[in-house]
Structures are given as C-alpha cells and as structure tokens.
Amino acid sequence: MCNALAEGTQMAVKQVLPTSDVNSPEWQPWYRLALLELNRRKLPTLLQYAKDTIYKRLRFIRGNPNHAEELQVIHDALTTLEDLKQHGAEREEH
DSSP: OHHHHHHHHHHHHHHHSOOSTTSOTTTHHHHHHHHHOOOTTTHHHHHHHHHHHHHHHHHHHTTOGGGHHHHHHHHHHHHHHHHHHHHHHHHHHO
C-alpha cells in the first residue's frame, strides 16, 4: 500500500513538473516539497525556501535569451507557489 502511494505521488509530481533540461536542480526539490506538504504549519517555510532558490536561479539566468523556456517554467512555478500560499492562508482562517 505504501509503495503504491509513493509511486502515485511520484507520478503526480512528474505530471506537475515534467523532467527536462529547463528544470533547475537548485529550486526543483524545494518546489516539489512545497507542492506535496500537507502540514499547513510547515508550508510557509517550504514556500519561502522554494521562492528563495527560484529567485537565486532567476538572478543567474536573467537576460540570457537561451533560457526562455526555463523562465516560463519558473513563472508558472512562482504562480503555483503564490496560489498555495493563498490557499493555505484561507484554510487557516476557517
């Protein structure tokens, strides 16, 4: 049962974040952890780590036209993290 759940989680993550050259290894693990975190008290810390590593990567690739696809993936990831942050705050209010 546990293995089936773990495999299902891995498949879901791969659908959300397909493995490709545009995914930076610096921010991807933190992003995935934030996506999968169920504990709302831990989520803000994971969101911050994910955002920090994404912004670090953005500083590195800023202005480089060879990273257009990665920039789109990063934009989508930041949008998702902001949605997670808003959704987590709404759940705590209720």
